Amino acid sequence: MTGTAADSITPPDAAATALAVRDVQFRYRANGPTVVDNVSATLAPGKVTCLLGPNAAGKSTLVKLMLGQLEPLAGAITVAGEPVASLPAARRARWLSYVPQRGGVQFAFTVREVVAMGRFAAGTSSAGQAIDAALIDCDLLDVADRVFAELSGGQQQRVLIARAMAQSTGEGRAMLLDEPGSHLDLRHLHALMQLMRRQAKRGLAVLVVLHDLNLAARYADAVWLMDHGKMVAEGPWHAVLRPDVLTPVYGLKLEALSGDEDDDGRPVFRVTGVR
Numbered sequence: 464m465t466g467t468a469a470d471s472i473t474p475p476d477a478a479a480t481a482l483a484v485r486d487v488q489f490r491y492r493a494n495g496p497t498v499v500d501n502v503s504a505t506l507a508p509g510k511v512t513c514l515l516g517p518n519a520a521g522k523s524t525l526v527k528l529m530l531g532q533l534e535p536l537a538g539a540i541t542v543a544g545e546p547v548a549s550l551p552a553a554r555r556a557r558w559l560s561y562v563p564q565r566g567g568v569q570f571a572f573t574v575r576e577v578v579a580m581g582r583f584a585a586g587t588s589s590a591g592q593a594i595d596a597a598l599i600d601c602d603l604l605d606v607a608d609r610v611f612a613e614l615s616g617g618q619q620q621r622v623l624i625a626r627a628m629a630q631s632t633g634e635g636r637a638m639l640l641d642e643p644g645s646h647l648d649l650r651h652l653h654a655l656m657q658l659m660r661r662q663a664k665r666g667l668a669v670l671v672v673l674h675d676l677n678l679a680a681r682y683a684d685a686v687w688l689m690d691h692g693k694m695v696a697e698g699p700w701h702a703v704l705r706p707d708v709l710t711p712v713y714g715l716k717l718e719a720l721s722g723d724e725d726d727d728g729r730p731v732f733r734v735t736g737v738r
C-alpha cells in the first residue's frame with residue numbers, strides 16, 4: 464500500500480451513492496436469537512466509516528446484509544436508492560466491493576489472477592490498468608506472479624484488499640471491509656487506512672469493521688457502534704469515540720488522551736480498567 468498508483472477511479476455522484484440501512488432485522492434461524500435488531504444507519508459517500516463493537520455484536524452479519532448476501536426479515540437496504548436485493552448481480556458487483564473477514568482462494572491462482580477476479584463484472588478494456596493500480600496500491604508488485612495459497616496471511620489479506628480495489632474501480636459506490644487488518648503488520652495496517660481515506664476522497668463510501676479503537680480514532684470520519692445486534696451509536700467520530708459511550712459497550716474503563724493538534728485533536732484511548 465504505497466499510494467503511488469494513478470488515480471483511476473471516477474468519482475460517482477456523491478448525492479446518489481449513500482448506502483442506507485432502514486429498520487433491518489435478521490435471525491439466522493426462525494426460532495433463533497435476533498442477530499441484527501432494528502438497525503438503521505446511513506453510509507455516507509466520501510467518508511470512511513468504522514464499524515465497531517464487541518465479538519458477536521452482529522457486525523459481520525450486518526455487512527453481509529448490506530451486500531445482499533443475507534436477506535433481512537424486516538426492513539430495507541438500498542444502494543444509490545435501489546434495493547440491494549433487486550440489483551442485477553453484475554451491477555451489484557460493480558457497485559459494492561467486499562473484503563471478507565475470512566476466506567481464501569482454494570485453487571492455484573497467482574496473485575495477479577486473484578486481483579483480476581475483481582474485474583470480472585466490469586469486463587472492460589481498462590482491466591489491466593485497474594489491476595496494476597491495485598497491485599501497486601497494496602504493495603504487491605513483487606509477489607504478483609506468485610501463487611496466492613503460498614503467501615503469508617498478511618500478504619493474502621492484501622491480495623483480497625487489492626481485488627476489492629480493482630473491483631471498485633470505475634463504478635464503485637461502496638467498499639465494505641470486514642476486519643481487513645487482522646493479519647497486517649503495523650505499517651501495512653496504517654497504509655491500508657490511508658488508502659481507504661483516498662478511496663473515500665475519490666467519492667466512495669468506505670465501511671471498515673475494526674476492533675482497534677485507536678485505529679478508528681485516527682482514521683474514521685464516522686463511526687457505527689454495535690452491541691447485541693443493536694446500533695448503539697452512529698455519528699461523526701467525535702460523537703461516538705468517547706469514554707462515556709464506549710465504556711458501557713466494552714465493559715472497559717477508558718481514558719481519552721488528547722491527541723496532536725496536527726491530527727485534528729483525535730484522541731488516543733488508554734484502558735485503565737476492566738469492569
Ligand SMILES: Nc1ncnc2c1ncn2[C@@H]1O[C@H](COP(=O)(O)OP(=O)(O)OP(=O)(O)O)[C@@H](O)[C@H]1O
Binds near residue numbers: 498516523
Ligand atoms: N452462519 C451463522 N449461523 C448461525 N449463527 C451465526 C452465523 N454467523 C454468525 N452467527 C451468530 O450471529 C451473532 C453475530 O455474529 P457476527 O459474526 O455478525 O458478529 P461480529 O460482531 O462480526 O463478531 P466478531 O467481532 O467476533 O467477528 C453471533 O452470536 C454468531 O454466533
